[in-house]
Amino acid sequence: MDALLDQLGLSELRRLKPRQMLAQILNFGLILATAFMMWKGLSVVADSPSPIVVVLSGSMEPAFQRGDLLFLWNRNLELNYAGPTPAPGSTFGGTKVGEIVVYNVKGKDIPIVHRVMRRHKGAKTPLNLLTKGDNNYADDTELYPRNQFYLDREEEVIGSVVGYVPFVGYVTILLSEHPWAKSALLGIMGLLVILQRE
Amino acid sequence: MHSTAVRIQNAFGFFTTIAFFVAALTALSTILYPANPSASINLRNIKVRTGRPHYTSTKSQEYLLLNFDLDADLSSLFNWNTKQVFAYLTVIYGSSGTANKHTENEMVLWDAILPSANAAKLHLVNEQAKYKVNDISGKFLESNATLRFEWNVQPHVGALCWGSIEADSEGNVLSQAEKGKRGKWSFQIPPAWGKKPATKKAAA
Amino acid sequence: MDALQNLIDGFIDFEGQKRAEQLCNVLLVLTGVIAYVVGFVLQDLTYTVYIGLGGTALTMLAVVPPWPAFKKNPVTWLPAGTTEVEEKKEQ
Numbered sequence: 001m002d003a004l005l006d007q008l009g010l011s012e013l014r015r016l017k018p019r020q021m022l023a024q025i026l027n028f029g030l031i032l033a034t035a036f037m038m039w040k041g042l043s044v045v046a047d048s049p050s051p052i053v054v055v056l057s058g059s060m061e062p063a064f065q066r067g068d069l070l071f072l073w074n075r076n077l078e079l080n081y082a083g084p085t086p087a088p089g090s091t092f093g094g095t096k097v098g099e100i101v102v103y104n105v106k107g108k109d110i111p112i113v114h115r116v117m118r119r120h121k122g123a124k125t126p127l128n129l130l131t132k133g134d135n136n137y138a139d140d141t142e143l144y145p146r147n148q149f150y151l152d153r154e155e156e157v158i159g160s161v162v163g164y165v166p167f168v169g170y171v172t173i174l175l176s177e178h179p180w181a182k183s184a185l186l187g188i189m190g191l192l193v194i195l196q197r198e
Numbered sequence: 199m200h201s202t203a204v205r206i207q208n209a210f211g212f213f214t215t216i217a218f219f220v221a222a223l224t225a226l227s228t229i230l231y232p233a234n235p236s237a238s239i240n241l242r243n244i245k246v247r248t249g250r251p252h253y254t255s256t257k258s259q260e261y262l263l264l265n266f267d268l269d270a271d272l273s274s275l276f277n278w279n280t281k282q283v284f285a286y287l288t289v290i291y292g293s294s295g296t297a298n299k300h301t302e303n304e305m306v307l308w309d310a311i312l313p314s315a316n317a318a319k320l321h322l323v324n325e326q327a328k329y330k331v332n333d334i335s336g337k338f339l340e341s342n343a344t345l346r347f348e349w350n351v352q353p354h355v356g357a358l359c360w361g362s363i364e365a366d367s368e369g370n371v372l373s374q375a376e377k378g379k380r381g382k383w384s385f386q387i388p389p390a391w392g393k394k395p396a397t398k399k400a401a402a
Numbered sequence: 403m404d405a406l407q408n409l410i411d412g413f414i415d416f417e418g419q420k421r422a423e424q425l426c427n428v429l430l431v432l433t434g435v436i437a438y439v440v441g442f443v444l445q446d447l448t449y450t451v452y453i454g455l456g457g458t459a460l461t462m463l464a465v466v467p468p469w470p471a472f473k474k475n476p477v478t479w480l481p482a483g484t485t486e487v488e489e490k491k492e493q
Contacts (some may be wrong), residue, residue: 062281062282062311062313063281063282063284063311063352096304096360097286097288097304097305097306097348098284098286098288098306098348098350098360099360100350100358115284117305117306117329118303118304118305118306118331118334119302119303119304119305120294120300120302120303120333120334121300121301121302121303122299122300122301122302124299125299125300128334134284134309134311149334150334161358162357162358163356163357163358164352164353164355164356164357164358165221165355166354166355192203199414199419199422199423199426200413200414200419201411201412201413202410202411202412202466202467202468203412205412205422205426205465205466206462206466208423208426209426209430209461209462209465209466212426212427212430213430213458213461216430216431216433216434216454217434217454219434220434220437220438220450220454223438224438224441224447224450227442277445278441278442278444278445278446278447279447354447
């Protein structure tokens with residue numbers, strides 16, 4: 001094996017130590033797997049396919065700007081309700097008017113973050129919601145599919161906003177909207193690897 | 199810490215750790231500021247009109263139009279971690295639609311974004327409801343309705359929270375900070391203009 | 403070319419590394435504490451953000467470039483070829 005490498009002039013490759021490289025790859029794989037487990041675990045706890053979303057549009061300004069990170073909860077335990085107990089006989093549970101929900105219009109993959117304006121519940125009908133962005137003049141009827149005037153809480157809504165961190169998600173927006181940014185980043189990292197003496 | 203690149207990485211990494219802790223402590227500090235907002239409402243004019251959603255639509259629906267007075271003080275909700283307060287007025291009523299298809303209905307009639315403590319002292323006289331609302335089935339069944347004044351506090355970092363002031367079916371406000379400030383919170387939805395009342399009972 | 407390589411590398415000696423790390427940690431923690439306390443007392447989050455960012459920029463300026471203060475204790479290597487092991491090998 002060594003003689004072959006010497007003949008080919010590739011004796012430098014002996015320094016690579018394949019077992020060490022495999023250990024590194026395993027380490028890397030473990031880190032990726034841990035991150036994925038944490039994401040899926042959070043998905044299960046919050047009962048939402050995407051428990052953390054980045055705000056993409058300015059339709060909820062001045063509350064949410066583009067690049068803000070939102071934490072979603074899909075179980076409606078009403079954790080943040082700080083008002084008086086509802087009037088006796090009232091059965092209003094679950095998503096209330098005024099909550100901010102994130103939904104996907106059927107067929108499209110873009111999550112929209114808007115506030116619930118109307119709520120209609122019946123014994124045999126699904127919970128119907130109408131939403132509107134704070135910064136929009138009209139409600140979301142134009143965003144829903146044709147002949148659909150209300151959202152179905154079970155099917156289209158992926159969660160309601162309970163927590164908020166500003167700015168942190170802006171990097172993902174930059175990377176997805178400017179594809180050259182990804183290549184530029186990789187280029188800079190490659191340049192640093194070459195220039196460093198290690 | 200031997201080369202410039204390593205120092206930049208370490209310094210930036212520690213900066214993100216510190217930033218995370220400062221943000222977490224800021225979010226937790228909201229607990230230190232209990233708030234006591236107050237509000238009182240007086241209803242002035244309630245109408246139900248029939249109309250069409252668009253020029254070209256042939257569907258005719260009933261729309262609820264309201265005028266109201268509102269006196270509210272939400273300034274105690276503002277602390278260093280409050281970004282804005284979203285105040286809104288909801289109408290809640292019971293059955294609607296044929297065969298009581300829907301038993302719980304809530305609709306927002308009016309909302310406002312309050313960016314600072316000064317703007318949070320509301321004094322509205324004969325304000326028209328911002329949204330002319332229609333029921334999902336198109337007809338209001340002259341049910342009893344109440345108003346609920348609610349707010350949503352949006353922090354700079356941390357958890358959002360909601361609160362409300364509402365009245366029971368007799369119009370008695372629940373847990374109002376200042377007793378004696380009672381306006382008219384409940385009403386019965388009138389029949390559409392031009393139509394006779396469905397029930398023989400006098401309107402409340 | 404060598405000078406450029408030295409500039410990019412920015413090596414400092416071990417004593418300097420220890421000092422740089424301590425300085426970095428102390429300055430950043432202090433920045434965090436001051437930013438939080440000033441913002442809390444004055445009830446305005448803009449103070450926290452600006453003090454925090456400014457303090458971090460200051461820390462980076464103090465720690466990242468290879469200042470001469472970090473190079474005051476260079477490692478003194480022994481001159482080459484003075485060990486007994488080398489003599490034995492030559493035998």
